[in-house]
Amino acid sequence: MTKKIFRIYRVASSLLTAQYALMIEYRAEIALWAISGLLPLIMLALWSKSDVIGSVGLTSQEITHYFVSAFIVRQFTAVWVMVSFEEDNIEGKLSPFLLQPLPPFWRYASSHVAEQLTRIPFVFFMISILFLFVPNSFFIPKLKDFILAGIAIFLAFCVRFLIHWIFAMLCFWNERAAAIERLLLIPYLFLSGLVAPLEVFSDGVRSISMLTPYPYLLSFPSKVMSGAEVNIIGGFAALLAWGFCLFVVSIFAWRQGVKRYSAMGA
Amino acid sequence: MSTEKVSMNIISVDELCKSYRVSVKKPGIAATLSNFLNRQLHVVEAVKRVSFNIDQGEIVGFIGPNGAGKTTTLKMLCGLVHPTSGEVSVSGHRPKERNRDFLQEITLVMGQKQQLIWDLPPLDSFFVNAAVYGLTKCEAKNRIDELAAMLDLDKELTRPVRKLSLGQRMKAELLAALLHRPSVLFLDEPTLGLDVNAQSRVRKFLRQYNKRYGATILLTSHYMGDITSLCSRVLLINEGSLFYDGPLEELTGKLSPYRSVRIELKEPHQKSSFMQYGILEEFDERLVRMLIPRDELTAAITSILNSFPVKDLEICDPPIEELIGNLFQSGIVP
Structure with missing residues (x-):
């Protein structure tokens, strides 16, 4: 058992070290990706001028803290596995990974984690600029909220990664699956609370959205970080339940899909 | 054991x-x-x-x-x-x-x-x-x-x-x-x-x-x-x-039923004298290069050595690259 744990640690640390070194090579590109995640701050500018916010019982400060938190959550839950998996599948780059005693899933997951680690200084810099130029957006979360939000962000990333991974498996049948990523962006934009807090939607839409994983991917961790009133236990339970179900589906999708791999281009 | x-x-x-x-x-x-x-x-x-x-x-x-x-x-x-x-x-x-x-x-x-x-x-x-x-x-x-x-x-x-x-x-x-x-x-x-x-x-x-x-x-x-x-x-x-x-x-051997034979003669001879042994590929009075069927090689070489003043003799297979290249180019499978 100890040997197995040590081996997992060795694989994880080696993968993360190499992927982090690689991401450092691409730091300029990552800075641009970080900047491209400004949507929550743009939405903050729009919603802060809207009267709708008051009518649903949110204060200006609450909405500001929510969108600042959403900006941070979005930065650390970015997922692009469909694009890279499709490329690797079509170009045959998946072949060497399939011949090693480590499921390729972990390589893609580690590259995402390494990218997020590389983003930290850029996100810190952008938040500092925001606080400097928009002083009323400044807030420091309570330590408890910060820790809980960190865990929620990690779980939200895992769930989002699994959703994209499952759809990436369609490459085995259809070769091209990245277009689905565009399609998945629509429910993510509206149901996650990215373009508007879920409170502004009608009760019906909100009830439907809560049946999907999307509110837990952004709205829930953002509310935890901003200290808003939120069902902490319910939120974490939903993230864990979605994570478990998606993990089971991902294993099934992988096993079925990999049988169809034709090692194109290799 | x-x-x-x-x-x-x-x-x-x-x-x-x-x-x-x-x-x-x-x-x-x-x-x-x-x-x-x-x-x-x-x-x-x-x-x-x-x-x-x-x-x-x-x-x-x-x-x-x-x-x-x-x-x-x-x-x-x-x-x-x-x-x-x-x-x-x-x-x-x-x-x-x-x-x-x-x-x-x-x-x-x-x-x-x-x-x-x-x-x-x-x-x-x-x-x-x-x-x-x-x-x-x-x-x-x-x-x-x-x-x-x-x-x-x-x-x-x-x-x-x-x-x-x-x-x-x-x-x-x-x-x-x-x-x-x-x-x-x-x-x-x-x-x-x-x-x-x-x-x-x-x-x-x-x-x-x-x-x-x-x-x-x-x-x-x-x-x-x-x-x-x-x-x-x-x-x-x-x-x-x-x-x-x-x-x-x-x-x-399978791809080439012939072996390549190169003979250097001490004195000039007629081309027609060698036609009976195989396919002449090159002839220059004192230098002969020919393909001889594998199963006739021993008899042919013995006869050549008995009939002509041979200075040097070399027997080799055609290069494998050439044979396989020809095989793939022709598309003929044995």
Whole structure:
């Protein structure tokens, strides 16, 4: 058992070290990706001028803290596995990974984690600029909220990664699956609370959205970080339940899909 | 105690088949629209009932023209592609299951593909591979040093892969692929695009690796130099079917029923005097080059030596490169 744990640690640390070194090579590109995640701050500018916010019982400060938190959550839950998996599948780059005693899933997951680690200084810099130029957006979360939000962000990333991974498996049948990523962006934009807090939607839409994983991917961790009133236990339970179900589906999708791999281009 | 060599099949392939469905489309807008509405698919039989066995420690050349089914067969042997039918066993494992023990024992090196991380030095990729294969840091370091010495790699290991020459990159790819010391190597054109010196270095390394670790090697290459210098046995495949499995020398005999004879005479003779022995390829009064049927060679040479004042005599096979090249060009399968 100890040997197995040590081996997992060795694989994880080696993968993360190499992927982090690689991401450092691409730091300029990552800075641009970080900047491209400004949507929550743009939405903050729009919603802060809207009267709708008051009518649903949110204060200006609450909405500001929510969108600042959403900006941070979005930065650390970015997922692009469909694009890279499709490329690797079509170009045959998946072949060497399939011949090693480590499921390729972990390589893609580690590259995402390494990218997020590389983003930290850029996100810190952008938040500092925001606080400097928009002083009323400044807030420091309570330590408890910060820790809980960190865990929620990690779980939200895992769930989002699994959703994209499952759809990436369609490459085995259809070769091209990245277009689905565009399609998945629509429910993510509206149901996650990215373009508007879920409170502004009608009760019906909100009830439907809560049946999907999307509110837990952004709205829930953002509310935890901003200290808003939120069902902490319910939120974490939903993230864990979605994570478990998606993990089971991902294993099934992988096993079925990999049988169809034709090692194109290799 | 018996000293007889016990042969043990490390690779066993029985009636292996693989077919793909491929869409077919004619050029032009009408064909494009027609294809959009009604996609035409046809089945390509990439590998047809291929069977062979390879013993432990053998180096076998797998040759054939482009699209013959070599790479598809290799992909099935290493478990990347699932066969349509037939049985494959490698080191006692079914490759398509790709279980951990099987993956620890094999490697696939593709000349046109790479596993090294492009923007990092090879060492970074080596240490990832070492962890994945369960090697300790110390083991990994020792093996990297050993293989790097065999491959003549040194400073290249700390330069980004993108900055390495093709030859250096190929050697680093080999190191990455062999770090876990596999006992079965599938090599798909490992010397593709390399210059003569680099090709020779890679061949020397593969010979050393085979000797040192008793590894079994199945090698595809379009460079006959790789085959002639490494493989005593070859498998010839064309249009998905295996049509020769045996020693390289026997193949030469099969492909060429003649032997090339070069005779240097002490004094000039008439061309017509030699016509009875075979096909004259070159004649210059004192120099004769001719092709003589293999089964008539002894009698013909005896008669020539008795009838003419011979200064020098040379008998050789036509170059294998030429024979196989002609075979693939003509498309005629024996």
